[in-house]
Amino acid sequence: MIRIKLIYNLLLLSLIICTSLNIASAQSLESKMDSLVLTLFNDKDGPGAVFMVAQNGKPIYQKAFGKANLESDVNLTPENVFQLGSMTKQFTAVAILMLEEQGKLSVKDPVSKYIADYPSGSKITIHHLLTHTSGIKDFTSMKSLSTIAQKDMSPEMMVNFFKNEPADFAPGERFAYNNSGYVLLGYIIELVSGETYKDFIGKHIFDKVGMSQSYYCSDRQIIKKRAYGYHKKEYGYVNKTMISFSVPFSSGSLMSTAGDMLKWQNALNQHLLLNAAATQKAFTKYKLNNGEEFAYGYGWHIREIKGIPAREHGGSIFGFKTMGVYIPGEDIYVIGMSNCDCNSPTKITEDLAALALDGLRKQK
Secondary structure, eight states: OHHHHHHHHHHHHHHHHHHHHHHHHHHHHHHHHHHHHHTTOOOTTSBOEEEEEEETTEEEEEEEESEEETTTTEEOOTTOBEEOGGGHHHHHHHHHHHHHHTTSOOTTSBGGGTSTTSTTTTTOBHHHHHTTOSOOOOGGGOGGGGGTTTSOOOHHHHHHHHTTSOOSSOTTSOOOOOHHHHHHHHHHHHHHHSSOHHHHHIIIIIHHHTOTTOEEOOSSSOOTTBOOOEEEETTEEEEOOOOOTTTTGGGTOEEEOHHHHHHHHHHHHTTSSSOHHHHHHHTOOEEOTTSOEESBOSSSEEEEETTEEEEEEEEEETTEEEEEEEETTTTEEEEEEESBTTSOOHHHHHHHHHHHHHHHHHHO
16 A cells, blocks of 8 residues: 555656646746747837747747837737738638639639730749749839829729739749739639639638638728737838738738637648648649749748748738748747838747747657
């Protein structure tokens, strides 16, 4: 009896020690993550950022730094809604793959199948648009952009704005990041589905995934827990420049929260929107005409963190910068969202992912 009691006490002591070590390790990781974020987002009275680190689909770190609204002196919280900028491209790419899975289009289709008069449209495929290899002019580099920046533009008007510009290269010859291609994809989504891009994303992605705090951008709509965007000048912060969100359209006009973006990542992993084969198309490295491989799939950069495969994409739009990193081998997702385009969360988000990797390795 004494021997059994002794063994029981030893097991209990071992459990207490292991639990204490795990708590200490978690606290140490949290402290390291705090220190990393505060190297850049350390102005308590200025705009800031929200960061989330998740592992196995659940947050292990989630904090907000700085203000959501300077005029009202409101602090940021992890629940604040941020403009995503080019992280929108993930949703556009998945919407295209959803339509392909339904048999309504193919990524091999030429643009001319949907927009008959598009210049060289018979040579440019949906695949070229998805992978930034179309060679068409990026509208964000056009000097005349300022003439439409605050106008309400239909998708057709946006396509007409850039379609007759000289091509930068032949389709498939090079990789060059391109917003025009993703505007074209949004227009094709509308033509094929018979729904507006806003309604398609809202109904078939946001609602299906349960992303209740995600929206097509609007400065007029009342959006609870909205984070307001800012620029920084020599004399201090100013409110972001106003634009019409019909201009970035399907290349950069969605908004969301860190929590909703985790739901998005989990939905992709669980194949709630696409089957496994279609999902893999988004995360495959493709090749140029000369056989050279480039590190971009459909809506995601395909890279490595500490030698481990990762998928990532950032976003930048007036007043906001965002970054998301996913490490599939360890199911680690990190999202960073800033409400001042003066501070980019990109490097910190990548470094947080590296810290999470280190912490996981130590636990093993």
